[in-house]
Amino acid sequence: MGTLSESLFGIIENRISPVAARLSTQRHVTAIKDGFISSMPFLIVGSFMLLFAHPPFSADSQWAIAKWWLGMVASYSEQIMTPYNMTMGIMAVYIAAAIAYNLALSYKMNGFMAACLSLMSFLIVAAPQTNGSLPVGSLGGEGIFTAILVALYSTELMHFLQKHNIGIKLPEQVPPKIRQSFDLLIPILAILLTLFPLSLLIQHHFGMLLPQAIMAIFAPVISASDSLPAVLIAVLLCHLLWFAGIHGAVIVGGILQAFWLTNLGINQQALNAGAPITQIFIEPFWQFFIVVGGSGSTMGLVFLYLRSRAPHLRSIGKLGLVPSMFNINEPIIFGSPVVMNPLLFIPFITAPMVNAIIAWVATRTSLVNHIVSLAPWTTPGPIGAAWSTGWDYRAIILVAVLIGVSTLIYYPFFKIYERQLLAQAEAEEKQTLQTAESH
Amino acid sequence: MKKILLCCAGGMSTSMLVQKMEKEAKEQGIAVEMLAVGFDDFASQIDAWDCCLLGPQIKYKLAEFQAIAAEKHKPVAVINTMDYGMMNGKKVLNDALALINSRGE
Numbered sequence: 001m002g003t004l005s006e007s008l009f010g011i012i013e014n015r016i017s018p019v020a021a022r023l024s025t026q027r028h029v030t031a032i033k034d035g036f037i038s039s040m041p042f043l044i045v046g047s048f049m050l051l052f053a054h055p056p057f058s059a060d061s062q063w064a065i066a067k068w069w070l071g072m073v074a075s076y077s078e079q080i081m082t083p084y085n086m087t088m089g090i091m092a093v094y095i096a097a098a099i100a101y102n103l104a105l106s107y108k109m110n111g112f113m114a115a116c117l118s119l120m121s122f123l124i125v126a127a128p129q130t131n132g133s134l135p136v137g138s139l140g141g142e143g144i145f146t147a148i149l150v151a152l153y154s155t156e157l158m159h160f161l162q163k164h165n166i167g168i169k170l171p172e173q174v175p176p177k178i179r180q181s182f183d184l185l186i187p188i189l190a191i192l193l194t195l196f197p198l199s200l201l202i203q204h205h206f207g208m209l210l211p212q213a214i215m216a217i218f219a220p221v222i223s224a225s226d227s228l229p230a231v232l233i234a235v236l237l238c239h240l241l242w243f244a245g246i247h248g249a250v251i252v253g254g255i256l257q258a259f260w261l262t263n264l265g266i267n268q269q270a271l272n273a274g275a276p277i278t279q280i281f282i283e284p285f286w287q288f289f290i291v292v293g294g295s296g297s298t299m300g301l302v303f304l305y306l307r308s309r310a311p312h313l314r315s316i317g318k319l320g321l322v323p324s325m326f327n328i329n330e331p332i333i334f335g336s337p338v339v340m341n342p343l344l345f346i347p348f349i350t351a352p353m354v355n356a357i358i359a360w361v362a363t364r365t366s367l368v369n370h371i372v373s374l375a376p377w378t379t380p381g382p383i384g385a386a387w388s389t390g391w392d393y394r395a396i397i398l399v400a401v402l403i404g405v406s407t408l409i410y411y412p413f414f415k416i417y418e419r420q421l422l423a424q425a426e427a428e429e430k431q432t433l434q435t436a437e438s439h
Numbered sequence: 440m441k442k443i444l445l446c447c448a449g450g451m452s453t454s455m456l457v458q459k460m461e462k463e464a465k466e467q468g469i470a471v472e473m474l475a476v477g478f479d480d481f482a483s484q485i486d487a488w489d490c491c492l493l494g495p496q497i498k499y500k501l502a503e504f505q506a507i508a509a510e511k512h513k514p515v516a517v518i519n520t521m522d523y524g525m526m527n528g529k530k531v532l533n534d535a536l537a538l539i540n541s542r543g544e
Contacts, residue, residue, distance in 0.1 A: 245498065326451075328455075331524055
């Protein structure tokens with residue numbers, strides 16, 4: 001097995017990791033990822049508020065609280081929906097501004113100005129005023145890919161103009177603050193002269209707004225992203241990177257976030273319309289079902305460690321227990337270590353893959369609800385799972401099952417590893433005894 | 440007063456290590472200030488600190504961060520994997536202090 005595993009590790013370390021590392025330090029990829037991170041609080045709170053509009057009770061429930069809640073929703077649905085509508089419902093607005101801000105900072109440009117420029121560009125193509133109001137249809141999930149493209153375009157345009165010193169020249173005596181107020185005039189004009197005609201052209205020819213056209217182009221990719229093979233590939237890649245000691249979840253999640261949010265937008269729209277909910281692969285599905293207790297789904301492994309006969313594993317278990325409940329498992333990954341450990345490699349990759357398959361089937365067969373809300377990734381698994389499925393108690397049971405299954409997968413490998421460590425400790429002890437005797 | 444910045448993906452697991460290091464510093468009577476941040480805060484934070492230690496899971500950021508920190512003559516290093524896993528506050532603290540001192544020579 002030696003050469004095979006060595007060549008496999010060689011590929012991970014020398015081929016996959018450098019590409020992933022380069023990708024995740026690339027300027028635009030970083031700006032997109034950081035933009036999503038900055039927008040996340042609005043989306044988490046917003047999607048939490050959405051759940052108030054959809055009580056987890058059936059319409060004929062006789063329970064007093066349920067009746068009161070359902071009654072409130074029936075009479076004040078618009079007011080109850082407002083916090084959601086103005087956050088998650090128009091998430092692409094925040095994302096457009098946040099990505100431009102982060103990209104501008106990476107060029108050491110004025111982030112606020114870039115964010116405003118991007119916001120304007122996005123609104124022009126995604127929500128042109130009609131009958132005295134802004135249509136919001138393309139400002140939510142449908143607008144995410146457009147928001148990314150527009151933010152990158154407008155900030156790059158601003159950067160280009162600045163780099164080539166194209167702008168309004170003012171005499172030296174003009175104070176910097178005033179000079180700054182002129183800085184944005186040319187970029188705004190440039191947007192109006194490029195992006196706006198493009199938008200008009202698409203509206204005229206196809207009868208769609210730009211975001212709708214972009215979504216039509218991305219549709220096959222989005223539907224491919226919401227499939228079991230895609231999930232398994234993403235899980236595999238993430239864990240191969242972790243195995244090389246690199247934070248795979250940040251890299252893979254950063255790339256997937258646009259798809260996750262688009263899928264979430266589709267689900268929430270269906271929920272609000274009372275239509276069947278279809279999309280499965282969304283961040284909480286990953287966080288609370290696939291990787292319970294952190295990457296590698298190590299919650300079960302921690303329980304095994306706690307009762308291990310090997311003192312090293314026991315101390316890692318103690319150290320890792322509480323953080324693992326909040327999905328932080330660096331002590332487990334680096335302390336065991338899982339990184340570059342051929343023995344733990346197999347369950348570390350297998351456990352989350354098996355979890356993914358089980359959770360996928362459970363969602364498809366309606367054993368648990370689809371994901372309709374975000375929750376902070378540090379929420380303990382069972383709570384996060386129930387929260388993000390719209391308070392479905394069956395999600396808690398599913399998480400318990402998944403922990404059980406991953407414990408079983410880890411168990412044989414854990415046993416072998418434990419025996420190795422004990423044998424090692426014994427050998428070392430003997431050696432010290434021998435050296436002591438020979439003296 | 441030595442000032443040590445720690446940096447990982449979200450500043451979560453390094454904050455656990457900071458706790459251990461603070462305890463150790465107190466026992467040894469060393470005056471240090473420490474902070475754990477996510478890597479997106481590195482560029483805005485590094486000015487205010489003497490050195491930065493990266494969690495091993497973001498070692499791929501080392502070259503990028505060293506380039507940023509070099510302008511300000513601040514050393515950046517990756518924490519030893521096993522010390523990180525074991526949350527060995529004592530060892531990491533000593534390494535950090537050695538890192539700051541090495542710059543002065």
